Amino acid sequence: MKNIFFDICSIPLFLMIIWICISRKMTKGNVNRLFLAMTVVSLLCAVADLSIEFFVTPLPLSQGKVLAATLLSYFYLVVRNSSIAVLFLFMLSLTHTTELIAKRWTKAAFCMPYLITLLTLIQNIVTDNVFTVTAAAGYARGPMMMVLYAMAAIYGIAGFGYCIICRSYLSGGKWVSLVSMFVLVYLSVAIQYFRPDLLVEMFCTAVGNMMIMLTVMRPEERMDSDVGMLSWSSYQTDLRNILRSGERVQILVIRMLNCREIRTYLGDHKYNQYLAEIAREIRSLNWRHHHRIELYFERPGTIYLIVDAAETGAEDFGARLLEETGERIRQYAEMGVRFEPRVCLIHCPEDLNSASDIISLGHKFQKIDKRKQITFRASEIVHSRTFAIEARMEEILERAIKEARIEMYYQPIYDVHSGCFHSAEALARIDDPEFGIISPSIFIPAAETLGLIVPIGNAVLEQVFRFVSEHDLRALGLSYIELNLSVAQCMQSSLPETLRTLQEKYGVDPGQINLEITETTFENISEVMLENVNELISMGYSFALDDYGIGYSSIQRVNHLPLKLIKIDKSMLDEISSTNGRMILEHTVRMMQSINKQLVVEGAETADEVDVLERMDCDYIQGFYFSKPLPETLFLQFIEAHNGRSTA
Ligand code: C2E
Ligand code: MG
Numbered sequence: 095m096k097n098i099f100f101d102i103c104s105i106p107l108f109l110m111i112i113w114i115c116i117s118r119k120m121t122k123g124n125v126n127r128l129f130l131a132m133t134v135v136s137l138l139c140a141v142a143d144l145s146i147e148f149f150v151t152p153l154p155l156s157q158g159k160v161l162a163a164t165l166l167s168y169f170y171l172v173v174r175n176s177s178i179a180v181l182f183l184f185m186l187s188l189t190h191t192t193e194l195i196a197k198r199w200t201k202a203a204f205c206m207p208y209l210i211t212l213l214t215l216i217q218n219i220v221t222d223n224v225f226t227v228t229a230a231a232g233y234a235r236g237p238m239m240m241v242l243y244a245m246a247a248i249y250g251i252a253g254f255g256y257c258i259i260c261r262s263y264l265s266g267g268k269w270v271s272l273v274s275m276f277v278l279v280y281l282s283v284a285i286q287y288f289r290p291d292l293l294v295e296m297f298c299t300a301v302g303n304m305m306i307m308l309t310v311m312r313p314e315e316r317m318d319s320d321v322g323m324l325s326w327s328s329y330q331t332d333l334r335n336i337l338r339s340g341e342r343v344q345i346l347v348i349r350m351l352n353c354r355e356i357r358t359y360l361g362d363h364k365y366n367q368y369l370a371e372i373a374r375e376i377r378s379l380n381w382r383h384h385h386r387i388e389l390y391f392e393r394p395g396t397i398y399l400i401v402d403a404a405e406t407g408a409e410d411f412g413a414r415l416l417e418e419t420g421e422r423i424r425q426y427a428e429m430g431v432r433f434e435p436r437v438c439l440i441h442c443p444e445d446l447n448s449a450s451d452i453i454s455l456g457h458k459f460q461k462i463d464k465r466k467q468i469t470f471r472a473s474e475i476v477h478s479r480t481f482a483i484e485a486r487m488e489e490i491l492e493r494a495i496k497e498a499r500i501e502m503y504y505q506p507i508y509d510v511h512s513g514c515f516h517s518a519e520a521l522a523r524i525d526d527p528e529f530g531i532i533s534p535s536i537f538i539p540a541a542e543t544l545g546l547i548v549p550i551g552n553a554v555l556e557q558v559f560r561f562v563s564e565h566d567l568r569a570l571g572l573s574y575i576e577l578n579l580s581v582a583q584c585m586q587s588s589l590p591e592t593l594r595t596l597q598e599k600y601g602v603d604p605g606q607i608n609l610e611i612t613e614t615t616f617e618n619i620s621e622v623m624l625e626n627v628n629e630l631i632s633m634g635y636s637f638a639l640d641d642y643g644i645g646y647s648s649i650q651r652v653n654h655l656p657l658k659l660i661k662i663d664k665s666m667l668d669e670i671s672s673t674n675g676r677m678i679l680e681h682t683v684r685m686m687q688s689i690n691k692q693l694v695v696e697g698a699e700t701a702d703e704v705d706v707l708e709r710m711d712c713d714y715i716q717g718f719y720f721s722k723p724l725p726e727t728l729f730l731q732f733i734e735a736h737n738g739r740s741t742a
């Protein structure tokens with residue numbers, strides 16, 4: 095009598111794993127599918143093994159039981175040997191090295207042991223030399239059973255060897271689990287070979303699978319189950335493995351431009367459902383076009399698709415996505431939710447071969463390539479100067495701080511009523527030895543995310559205070575210099591102290607400095623910031639709200655804040671060619687003036703624009719029409735020439 099209890103215990107274990115896979119939506123993507131296949135195949139083996147035991151006892155067997163046990167034994171052996179081959183495929187997929195069996199001959203070599211298994215079983219129908227089931231003796235193994243063991247051993251040994259070779263593809267814990275899984279399975283096969291009455295193979299396989307589920311698959315790490323896509327951390331791991339293995343793939347980065355707005359509008363739960371629908375759309379779009387894909391999601395709204403390098407049609411994927419979106423997305427459109435994707439196509443490793451560069455490009459492609467289009471190609475971006483700067487930003491910023499390479503430029507601001515230049519905005523530049531002058535629109539956001547904005551901001555403060563102390567602004571006809579503060583600077587409780595120290599060091603009157611803050615600063619308003627603003631005002635500084643008109647401008651907020659000046663963003667001026675755009679600007683000017691705020695309109699480039707603004711009677715204009723931001727000496731020359739006065 096065989097011990098069937100191990101087999102019985104393995105069944106709930108396999109069912110549990112399958113349930114976890116399905117409930118955590120771990121059914122998409124190759125690795126998930128292969129793991130699920132491995133578990134289902136093993137479950138079938140365990141059920142077949144148990145059923146065979148049921149039919150072969152007690153002896154002698156009826157004809158019906160002989161037939162049932164024979165058929166089940168064939169089924170068991172066919173499926174059992176395939177499960178070891180699937181384990182090997184799982185290993186290849188996990189390490190992104192499926193390319194190894196992509197060629198015809200490697201594919202043939204991979205299939206050969208399994209083909210031999212099938213042929214051996216087929217010839218058993220007439221020879222009975224693998225196994226027999228007879229009424230008198232029940233189930234008995236024949237000498238050719240060794241061939242089946244040998245074929246399974248080929249996959250097992252190759253898989254184990256491969257697991258050892260691929261040590262660097264997996265983190266330490268995951269690798270140990272995989273090796274342990276192999277050891278456990280071998281041990282159980284050896285035990286069952288020498289003690290056929292102990293049916294431990296399937297139980298050990300179930301324990302091994304559970305171990306892989308908990309340590310390698312880690313559903314909570316691998317899947318973003320709220321949206322039914324693989325997680326951001328899976329993207330990073332898979333990307334690194336793809337690059338290490340040299341596999342050629344195409345990556346499509348789909349950034350949803352308005353994701354934050356949609357999330358605010360729909361709420362978190364509905365937003366997740368919306369994303370899950372988009373994922374379904376993308377999958378069905380791909381299936382219609384026969385693509386093999388993996389789908390990953392990075393919050394708040396970026397989807398990554400990894401497809402085979404050989405797949406065609408990736409170039410126009412963005413356009414197709416918009417054209418062919420189905421019913422479910424249209425329902426959201428009717429609710430006012432607009433799907434606005436920007437897609438970047440990256441060929442790996444041709445365009446980029448470092449994971450950090452690929453990740454960084456995915457985050458910034460539309461900031462680097464400012465063209466208004468849906469699909470961007472990495473090949474057109476990666477050779478640009480901006481991309482090279484972005485890729486080495488941390489190094490550039492650290493060098494700029496260490497070697498004092500931050501330079502201030504000054505852009506004059508024109509006073510419509512006096513016809514002179516009344517103030518100027520200080521704008522930072524980095525003068526890098528390798529890349530030359532670098533724009534703040536590139537390095538300020540990077541300094542904010544890299545945590546370097548405070549030292550950069552301090553260098554700016556130092557230079558502006560020095561400039562103001564060295565030149566008599568009043569003699570130049572200038573009332574003050576505008577200085578941009580970033581959110582991080584405003585949040586620093588030491589900000590008033592920093593300014594007080596500089597003020598004393600350079601003997602500067604605070605009335606000569608106007609501090610510019612942006613609307614986003616007010617969105618993140620904190621206790622510290624309000625205290626800072628109030629203290630700085632009591633010290634004599636004034637504040638301006640920069641970039642009014644982009645984002646969510648609230649007139650209520652403007653009214654309640656102690657602002658002296660409002661700076662209207664260039665984007666509002668860009669709209670004045672349309673009647674509505676012109677009306678909006680005109681009414682904004684009126685409204686600001688009616689609540690006693692002074693107004694600067696930014697970005698005037700043409701005489702027509704200046705003319706319109708003068709007729710609207712706005713207070714100040716800043717723009718390339720008058721002058722671009724200029725280095726210190728050129729700025730002084732410009733002001734002397736135009737205001738007709740000179741430095742005292
Ligand atoms: P901003 O504070 O809104 O500065 C105005 C920007 O508009 C400047 O860009 C200026 O060169 C540009 N501009 C002015 N007139 C025109 C025009 O007629 N046409 C066009 N196309 N552009 C015009 P810049 O110098 O590249 O600065 C970009 C942004 O970087 C600034 O926007 C500001 O937000 C930030 N920034 C610059 N310097 C600093 C700084 O010292 N500290 C902080 N925290 N941010 C800074
Ligand atoms: Mg500004």
Ligand code: MG
Pocket residue numbers: 640641661663696
């Ligand atoms: Mg601005």
